[in-house]
Amino acid sequence: KWVLNHTRLVGVVLLGTIALNIWLYISIPKTFFPEQDTGVLMGGIQADQSISFQAMRGKLQDFMKIIRDDPAVDNVTGFTGGSRVNSGMMFITLKPRGERSETAQQIIDRLRKKLAKEPGANLFLMAVQDIRVGGRQANASYQYTLLSDDLAALREWEPKIRKKLATLPELADVNSDQEDNGAEMNLIYDRDTMARLGIDVQAANSLLNNAFGQRQISTIYQPMNQYKVVMEV
Incomplete structure (x- = not known):
């Protein structure tokens, strides 16, 4: 009424x-979840697929210096190696929110321009969130997974889709974890000569593996960590 x-x-x-x-x-x-400013950034490094460990370490140090010199950064740590020599991770702690005027995303936008000047490698930064979705580690906040039973088709369409996504103004730091362009060499044994010299194929394979396969031969144990001993030329 x-x-x-x-x-x-x-x-x-x-x-x-x-x-x-x-x-x-x-x-x-x-967005699926509102983006937070937790004061922590995470970065993934991608370098040329044929880069050496020594050169990769230099790229990591260059990136760390650029980030450390930023006035909004409090601390930065990073590491490289692991399963892939041409990749690495970095963790950046920002100054408390009261000591900086910019948000984490604004700081990322500023650092992106400086980091783009480093040749031969890319560093993709994103703000660490309390709630993270996705089934695997990635260098971006969002993932788009391509699946195919045909490896040739996957290799053909991955760069096409990646380049198309990179043209969208809403997206930044588009990258892919497909790596199939590293330097490689095919060796063909002269088996007649090997037989004449008394060299068998297994011995030749073992020699090449020791020289270039980064064979792990021992482990050094320390109170706080352990280190793999790798044989190489």
């Missing part, structure tokens, strides 16, 4: 509710 007696007021409230919903729809970020 009260609503029927105050139809104009109810109409104004209804219009205000509709306007508020429209404003909220426009202003609220269209």
Whole structure:
């Protein structure tokens, strides 16, 4: 009864509710989870697939110096190696929010321009979130996974899709974990000569593996860590 007696007021409230919903729809970020500023950044390094460990270590140090010199950065640590020589990780601690005027994303945007000047490697930064989705580690906040039963088709379409995504103004730091362009060499044994010299194939394979296969021969144990001993030329 009260609503029927105050139809104009109810109409104004209804219009205000509709306007508020429209404003909220426009202003609220269209993301799965709102992006947080936790004060911590994480970066993934990708270098040329044929890079050596020594050269990769130099790239890591160059990236760390650029980031460490930023006024909003409090501390930075990084490492390289592991399963792939041409990759690495970096963790950046920002100064407390009260000591910096920019958000984590604004700092990433500023650092991106400086980091792009480093030749032969790329560093992809993203803000660490309390809730992270995705089934595997990636160098970006969002992942798009390509699957195919045909490896040749996958190799053909991956660069096409990546280049197309890179043209979208809404996206930055588009990258891929497909790596099939590293330097390689095919060796063909002269089995007649090997037989004449008394060299068998297994011995030749073992020699090449010791020289170039980064064969692990021992482990050095320390109180706080352990280190793999790798044989190489």
